[in-house]
Amino acid sequence: MMTEQSLAAEPTLGDYLQAVLARWKLVVAAPLGASLLALGASYLIKPTFTASTSFLPPQQQQPGAAAGALASLGALAGLSGAMRSSGDQYAFFVKSRTVAERMVDRFDLKTVYDEELRFDARRQLGASTRVTLGKKDGVITVEVDDQDPKRAADMAAAYVDEVRKLTANLTLTEAQQRRTFFEGQLKQVRTQLDAAQSAMQGSGLSTSIIKAEPKAAVEALAKMRAELTAGEVRLQVLRNAFADSAPEIQQQLAAIGRLRAEIARSGEAEPPTSGGGYVAAYRDFKYQEALFELIARQYELARIDESRDGGQLQVIDAALVPERKSKPKRSHFMMIAFAATAVAVILYIGIGLNRSRTKATA
Incomplete structure (x- = not known):
């Protein structure tokens, strides 16, 4: 106490x-x-200078001609541009190791940072670079710190160039793969369409002798079967890019299941043949015709994507040489x-x- x-x-x-x-x-x-x-x-x-640049990633939309074609693609409508990069992905591209390696070589950063290992040079570059993504406007801003104001501005501008090259290469590769795939599918469907047309002509069938009701029923069923085949083609393309557990795969499997159920309810679970008379011959022809149209349109869209340079990054604010130091x-x-x-x-x-x-x- x-x-x-x-x-x-x-x-x-x-x-x-x-x-x-x-x-x-x-x-x-x-x-x-x-x-x-x-x-x-x-x-x-020693003072540090900060240069910044901002750009807008390519918007996730198709050009006018492609958008019009996509409206009538049905089951294949989601294929073209299905793997377009979002703003988050473009921000990741800026910070990717591939871009960092190119920046190290482009500006000889091992010498600038006085590092013996490329890993340490990349680490210093990462510490000197800040990437922000606007949540509302989607604008990506890249800020680079360097003791040389001109080099800071050049590096900020170079980030945009390197990301443009990287995304153009990725997009071109993906479009080439789709174009090659659909080119092979188009040849197969063309052969089948010619065979169906020959079978229809051999049965003595012409469109003028098909009555209205059988014709409508046959065309509806042919359209469903074409959508089913197109959905299976899309599933094959998606499996080249995603795992079977991915939501895209699961959604496509569910869509295929619904189409198969509708065809089964129509009493046509098996592919039509030309041995069932003029209705079967006409049905087979309309099926192959609808499928050929779907594949041909998707092939044309792949060619359009392949001819493009992967989308243009829209630079909003170009990097300028900073006039004042940012640190200390x-x-x-x-x-x-x-x-x-x-x-x-x-x-x-x-x-x-x-x-x-x-x-x-x-």
Whole structure:
């Protein structure tokens, strides 16, 4: 239990304030001196300049001609541009190792950063680069720090060039794969269409002798079977890009299941043949004709995508050579040094007051 004498020895808040006021010159002079020292030290640090550029990734939409064709593709409508990159993906491309490697070679960053290993040069580049994606407008901003203002601007602009090259190559490769695939499918369907046409002509059938009701039924069924085949083609293309557990694969499997169920309810689960009379011959012909039209349109869209350069990055603000340094912030140095020294001096005074009170009561 504390005695009255020990309680009296405990300094109060008023005692602390009096001690601080008694040494007000030290409380003011020491932080001011520290801030001046910090200001002088900041001049020893080589300044850093920041250059920035902003661009808008290609929008996820088809050109006018392609959009019109897509409207009538049915089961294949989602194929063209199904793997277009979003803003998040383009931001990832900027930070990708492939782009970083090209930047290291382009600006000889091993020498600039005085690093022996490419890994360390890439790490320094990553620490000097900031990539932000606007959530509302989708604009990507790239900021690069460097001690040379011109090199900072050149590197910021080079990021856009390297991402453009990378995405153009990726898009071209994907379009080439789709074009080659649909080209083979188109040849197969063309052969089958010719065979169906020959079978229909061999049965003595002409469109003028088909009655309205059988014709409507046959065309509806042929359209469903063509959509089923087109859906299976799309499933094959998607499996080249996604795992079987991906939502795109599962949705396509569900769509194929529904089409098969509708065909089964129509009593036509098996492919039609030309041995069932003129209706079967006409049905087979209309099926192959509808399928040929779907595959041909998708093939043309793949050719259009292949002829493009992967979409243009729209540069909003080009990188300019910065006129002012971004670091070090001398005012921050001074404020931090002033505040830290002021706290240290006040603590020193408080500790001294406690010691003096302790000696006095001992």
